[in-house]
Amino acid sequence: MPVAAKPALKKPVDTMSSQGLASKKASKGGKGKTPRGKDMDDMSEMGEVGDEWMQQKTMVKPDDQLELTEQEMKEEFTRILTANNPHAPQNIVRFSFKEKVFKQVASVDQLAIHFTLDGNMLHKDSDEARRQMARGGLAEAAPSEPAVAEGEEKAEPAAEGGEGEAKPEGEGGEAEKEEGATQTAPAAKDGSKKLTNQFNFSERASQTFNNPYRERGTQTEPPPRVNFSSTANQWEIYDAYAEDIQRQEKSKEKKGFRGQQESTSRKKISAIESQGDDISRIEKPAKILERMVNQNTYDDIAQDFKYWEDVSDEYREQEGTLLPLWKFSYEKSKRLAVTSICWDPKYRDLLAVGHGSYDFLKQTRGLICLYSLKNPSFPEFIYNTETGVMCLDIHPAYPHLVAVGFYDGSVGVFSLTEKLQEPMYKCTAKGGKHTDPVWEVKWQKDDLDNNMNFFSIGGDGRVVSWTLVKNELLCTDVILLKLDESPADGADGTQLFTLGCGTAFDFHKQTDYLFLVGTEEGKIHKCSKAYSSQFLDTFDAHHMAVHSVRWNTFHPKIFLSCSADWTVKIWEHTSNMPLFTFDLGSSVGDVAWAPYSSTVFAAVTSDGKVHVFDLNVNKYEALCEQVVVTKKKTKLTHIEFNPNYPMIIVGDDRGYVTSLKLSPNLRKIPKEKKGVEAAKGPEVEIAKMDKLLSLVREPPPEKK
Amino acid sequence: MSEVEEMLKRIQGHKGVIGIIVVNSEGIPIRTTLDNSTTVQYAGLIHQLSNKARSVVRDIDPQNDLTFLRIRSKKHEIMVAPDKEYILICIQNPSDN
Numbered sequence: 001m002p003v004a005a006k007p008a009l010k011k012p013v014d015t016m017s018s019q020g021l022a023s024k025k026a027s028k029g030g031k032g033k034t035p036r037g038k039d040m041d042d043m044s045e046m047g048e049v050g051d052e053w054m055q056q057k058t059m060v061k062p063d064d065q066l067e068l069t070e071q072e073m074k075e076e077f078t079r080i081l082t083a084n085n086p087h088a089p090q091n092i093v094r095f096s097f098k099e100k101v102f103k104q105v106a107s108v109d110q111l112a113i114h115f116t117l118d119g120n121m122l123h124k125d126s127d128e129a130r131r132q133m134a135r136g137g138l139a140e141a142a143p144s145e146p147a148v149a150e151g152e153e154k155a156e157p158a159a160e161g162g163e164g165e166a167k168p169e170g171e172g173g174e175a176e177k178e179e180g181a182t183q184t185a186p187a188a189k190d191g192s193k194k195l196t197n198q199f200n201f202s203e204r205a206s207q208t209f210n211n212p213y214r215e216r217g218t219q220t221e222p223p224p225r226v227n228f229s230s231t232a233n234q235w236e237i238y239d240a241y242a243e244d245i246q247r248q249e250k251s252k253e254k255k256g257f258r259g260q261q262e263s264t265s266r267k268k269i270s271a272i273e274s275q276g277d278d279i280s281r282i283e284k285p286a287k288i289l290e291r292m293v294n295q296n297t298y299d300d301i302a303q304d305f306k307y308w309e310d311v312s313d314e315y316r317e318q319e320g321t322l323l324p325l326w327k328f329s330y331e332k333s334k335r336l337a338v339t340s341i342c343w344d345p346k347y348r349d350l351l352a353v354g355h356g357s358y359d360f361l362k363q364t365r366g367l368i369c370l371y372s373l374k375n376p377s378f379p380e381f382i383y384n385t386e387t388g389v390m391c392l393d394i395h396p397a398y399p400h401l402v403a404v405g406f407y408d409g410s411v412g413v414f415s416l417t418e419k420l421q422e423p424m425y426k427c428t429a430k431g432g433k434h435t436d437p438v439w440e441v442k443w444q445k446d447d448l449d450n451n452m453n454f455f456s457i458g459g460d461g462r463v464v465s466w467t468l469v470k471n472e473l474l475c476t477d478v479i480l481l482k483l484d485e486s487p488a489d490g491a492d493g494t495q496l497f498t499l500g501c502g503t504a505f506d507f508h509k510q511t512d513y514l515f516l517v518g519t520e521e522g523k524i525h526k527c528s529k530a531y532s533s534q535f536l537d538t539f540d541a542h543h544m545a546v547h548s549v550r551w552n553t554f555h556p557k558i559f560l561s562c563s564a565d566w567t568v569k570i571w572e573h574t575s576n577m578p579l580f581t582f583d584l585g586s587s588v589g590d591v592a593w594a595p596y597s598s599t600v601f602a603a604v605t606s607d608g609k610v611h612v613f614d615l616n617v618n619k620y621e622a623l624c625e626q627v628v629v630t631k632k633k634t635k636l637t638h639i640e641f642n643p644n645y646p647m648i649i650v651g652d653d654r655g656y657v658t659s660l661k662l663s664p665n666l667r668k669i670p671k672e673k674k675g676v677e678a679a680k681g682p683e684v685e686i687a688k689m690d691k692l693l694s695l696v697r698e699p700p701p702e703k704k
Numbered sequence: 705m706s707e708v709e710e711m712l713k714r715i716q717g718h719k720g721v722i723g724i725i726v727v728n729s730e731g732i733p734i735r736t737t738l739d740n741s742t743t744v745q746y747a748g749l750i751h752q753l754s755n756k757a758r759s760v761v762r763d764i765d766p767q768n769d770l771t772f773l774r775i776r777s778k779k780h781e782i783m784v785a786p787d788k789e790y791i792l793i794c795i796q797n798p799s800d801n
Contacts, residue, residue, distance in 0.1 A: 235762030282726060285785035285792045286711045288772055292783045293718050296798040378714055 085112040087212075095222050115210075291374045298376060301325050305373075305647070310663035318617055320624040320665035322610060325647065326376040328353070328657040332384075333367050338651025340391045341638050346399035348644045349373040350380070353657050356388025356407055358637075363388060363407060368414065371657070381416055395443045395452065403454045405438025411456050411466060411473070425473050427466065432475035434458030439503045445512065455507075455515075461499025463517060463527070479532050481519060506549045510556050516573075518546030524561055526573055539576060541569060548590050554598040555689040562588035568603050570615075572693070579693065580619065584611055590638045592648075596667060598689045604636035604650055612666050615692055623666055628658055715794060722780065722795040727751055729789050738795075746782075750793050754786050 092105040122129040295302060305325050313320060333355045340354035355367035366389035369379035388407040395401040400416040404423065410433040412423030427433045436459025443454045444465070453467040461481040467474045481500040504518035513529040514536075522542035525535040542563035552558040558579075562568045564587045569578035586605040594600035599615040608629040611622040629636065629652055638651040646662045716724055716737055723738035731751035736743040758770040773784040780797040 231759075233759060233763055235759070235766040238762075238766030280708055282787060282790045282792060283708045283711075285787040285790060286708055286715070288785040289724075289783060289792045289794050290711055290715050290718075292772055292774070292785065293715050293721060293794060293796055296781060296783075296796055297719050299798065377718070378711075 083110065085110040087112060095219065097222070100222070100225070290378070291372075294375050294377055298326065301376075305645070305661060308661065310665075313663050313665040316665065318621075318623060318665075320612060320663040322612070322624060322626045322628065322648070322660040322662060322666075324628060325659040325661055326373065328369075328371045328376055328379075328659070329655060330367070330369050330379050330382070333369060333655040336364070336367060336388070336655050337635075337653035338637050338655060338657055339389055341640050341649055341651045341657060342392055342394050343640060343642055343649075344370075344394050344399050345396045345643075347372075348642075350399075351640075351649060351657070352392055352394055352402060353379075353651065354389035354392040354404065355655060356390055358653070366406065368392065368402070368404065370416070373659075383414055383421055390437050391440045391456075393441050393443050393454065395454075398452070401443075401452070403441045403443060403456075405441045405456050405458075407437045409434035409436055409438060409458055409460070411438055411441060411454075413454075413468065413473070425468055425471065427473045427475065431473060432464065432477075434460050434462060434464070436460040436501065440505055442505070442507060444507070455505070457502040457505045457517065459501045459503070459520070461501055463502060463505065477532070478529060479517075479527050479535075481517060481525065483521070501545075503545050504548045506551050506559070508551050508556070509553065516549045516551070516559060518549045518561060518563075520545040522546060522563065522565070524549055524571075537573070539571060541571075541578070542567060547588060550591055550593055550601075552598055552689070553593045553595055555686050558598075558689060558693075560591045560593065560601060562591040562603055564588070566605075580615070582611075582613070582622075584609075587635075589636050592639050592641050594641050594667070595643045596646075598686065599692060600666065602639055602641070602648060604639045606635035608632065608634050608636055608652070610636065610639065610648070610650060610660070612662070614666065614668060616688060617665075617668065619692075624663075628660060629654075629656075718796075720797040720799075722797060724795075725750075725793040727791045727793065729791075734790075746793055746795075750782065750784055751791060754784050754791050758786060 088108050088110050090108065092108055093102050094105055095101075096103045122132070124133075304323060308323060310321050310323065328351075333353075336355035337358055338353055339356040339358070340352075342352045342354075344350035344352065349372050351371050351373075353369045353371065355369070357363055366385040366387055368381075368383040368385065368389055370381040371379050385404075385406065387410075389404055390407055391405040393403045395403070401424075402414045402416065404412050404414060406412070411427050413425040414420075415424040418424060434456070438456050438458045441454055441456045443452070447453050447467060451467050451469055453465055455463060455465050455478065457463050463478040463481070465476045465478050467476070481502050483498040483500045500523070501520035502517050503520050506516050508514040508516075515527055515529070517525045517527055518541070519525070522540065522544055524539040524541040524546060526537040526539070527535050541561050542565045544564040546561055546563050548560075548562050550560045552560070557572050557574060559571050559573060560568065561571065566583055566586060566588065568582040568584060568588055568591055570580040571578050582603075584603060584605050586607040586609070589604045589606060591601060591603045594602070597614070597616075599617075600613065602610060602612045604610050608627050610624070610626050610628050612624040613622050617623060628650055631654070635653045636650050637653055640649050642648065646667050647659055648662065649657055649659045651657050712724060712726075712735075715721060723736065723742075725733050725738065725743055725746055726735040727733050727747045727750070731748055733743045733747040738746070753775075754770070754773060757773050761768050761770045770786055773786070775782040775784070776798075780795055783794045783796065785792040785794075
């Protein structure tokens with residue numbers, strides 16, 4: 001730079017120097033220092049050059065130069081030389097997946113690589129080298145060696161010849177020799193390649209300008225994350241297996257199923273159901289909850305039902321009490337009387353109540369309510385009917401079928417599983433319905449064709465058997481309740497019969513064909529299903545309408561009857577005279593035998609009392625006479641014993657059903673001897689009854 | 705559908721019942737007769753407890769399942785009826801006269 005500067009500067013210096021000289025000479029006054037002047041000229045030229053240069057240096061001052069005070073100018077700044085790479089980024093941030101935040105990378109790589117060259121030298125003992133040599137062949141190794149040797153020899157004379165030559169050339173020669181050697185070696189291998197002249201061959205390399213590297217990187221946004229947690233319990237595994245089995249079964253079904261369309265339609269239905277209204281899906285838990293709430297509210301009653309035993313019974317030998325438990329009612333049934341009650345044979349806590357009206361003049365609608373003991377505040381099932389319900393019966397084998405007899409003489413069968421308000425089967429006027437109210441219905445065993453059938457008795461004097469065939473009810477007259485033996489003569493010469501009015505019937509527990517019919521006239525007829533025109537026997541039982549006849553649960557010969565003439569009578573069906581007669585002081589609505597004893601029965605009267613008798617204990621009086629209704633003037637209409645629990649239910653004419661628990665005295669099973677547990681079973685009960693009867697009965701004639 | 709609504713109304717109107725909450729399987733209350741803060745509190749806590757109780761019952765016997773859960777405290781009783789998708793919670797004061 002200074003070498004170049006000088007000639008460059010000289011020009012301006014020349015121009016300026018003359019000016020400067022002139023000025024300087026003028027200033028100095030020209031003291032005749034010519035020799036010095038010369039020197040000065042010489043020196044001054046240099047000095048002037050230097051001066052000019054220096055002047056040039058000092059004169060230039062940029063406009064934006066910092067104005068600093070003297071102190072600041074004297075301030076010392078330390079400058080440190082570091083090995084930091086100025087091109088390296090100073091803050092790199094990376095997303096840490098572990099901590100889910102952006103974090104600054106602690107140390108950044110400061111290494112700056114200016115030049116890299118990958119070498120291609122192999123150690124001759126390494127695998128790759130050996131492979132290469134193997135490829136080249138050992139034979140080639142031999143010529144390569146002499147080639148190398150030749151090269152060396154050539155080099156030697158070359159070196160000798162070129163002693164005087166400059167060293168770089170010799171080095172070049174050596175380099176050439178090496179090159180030549182390497183060149184000749186491969187050349188010797190191929191044999192076909194052109195041999196390069198090792199003296200003139202020169203390799204030239206040049207390097208282009210390498211662009212500086214810049215590193216660029218991008219980072220995507222971290223993917224959205226959701227927390228997932230799960231457990232693997234024994235039951236979860238079990239559920240998974242159960243689901244799998246279900247799926248397998250379904251697929252098997254589908255394979256065996258011909259109607260594939262049906263299966264797809266089923267799928268659609270199920271999909272719709274699952275999307276259905278949310279509220280309907282909480283039906284089950286809502287039901288459970290309701291029962292729980294009720295259980296809490298009526299907790300004391302439930303406890304009583306289960307555990308309460310009247311302790312005072314120990315002190316009263318011949319008396320018992322009835323403990324009131326739940327009271328079942330439905331708001332819409334409060335105007336209607338309870339016309340029939342029935343326990344469900346399968347579900348021990350379900351009871352069916354039929355509502356209607358006994359009043360001939362005030363006939364309105366009817367109601368069927370099914371209550372569960374677990375929920376006394378609201379019925380499980382409700383069916384509204386147009387006419388009053390007079391009687392109902394639940395099928396012993398199919399507990400969802402309820403046979404119902406109406407006030408208008410028709411009968412119907414309700415199915416509890418179907419969500420219909422209408423009966424599943426209903427008889428029509430053509431179909432032979434009764435022309436008077438149906439007083440009792442009873443299910444029978446399936447007939448020969450396996451069709452279900454039931455019997456009904458109506459005020460028109462007919463006992464009809466109804467068979468459920470497909471969707472219809474087929475009726476068959478079983479018997480007509482003729483009043484007189486001799487028929488009156490009709491106009492055409494046909495024989496007209498006056499028919500009585502049947503009010504009650506009951507089928508024998510053991511002999512299927514035998515049944516009893518109670519009439520409004522007070523007679524009880526013993527009939528057989530086989531004989532449709534004649535009665536087997538007739539009892540002049542009561543003076544007024546017979547309200548109920550019941551066969552004894554155990555003893556095959558004994559039955560009960562109750563009537564509006566205030567009496568309850570016990571009969572042996574072979575004899576015309578009643579064995580026992582009880583006067584209860586008021587019209588007896590209903591009687592029922594106890595399911596656990598052959599000598600216990602209960603009756604309800606219209607003065608609101610329940611009478612419980614145990615003939616084994618007291619043959620003349622009731623063990624318990626208790627008013628169970630809160631309001632006076634409430635008539636009790638029906639009574640039923642629960643087959644499993646020691647309780648009775650009583651229906652009244654205000655639409656309430658009251659449940660009562662029997663105290664221990666009322667459910668006595670007599671002990672044979674002290675300390676020996678009383679044997680239970682029908683035989684024992686029968687024997688007990690027999691023993692009783694033998695005391696009462698007149699000595700039987702020889703025939704019986 | 706309306707049957708269930710009526711049932712819930714009956715329960716709500718029963719003697720001593722303070723409130724009912726219907727919670728779905730995730731613990732979010734769907735229906736309630738109580739105020740918001742109480743509902744949220746009950747829903748969150750009871751839902752966890754119910755699941756734990758069910759887990760206990762099923763762990764012991766996988767074929768068994770929880771029918772209902774009662775938590776009786778000094779002041780009142782919390783009744784929980786769990787289902788596959790829903791949990792019904794009812795708070796009743798049983799000795800309310």
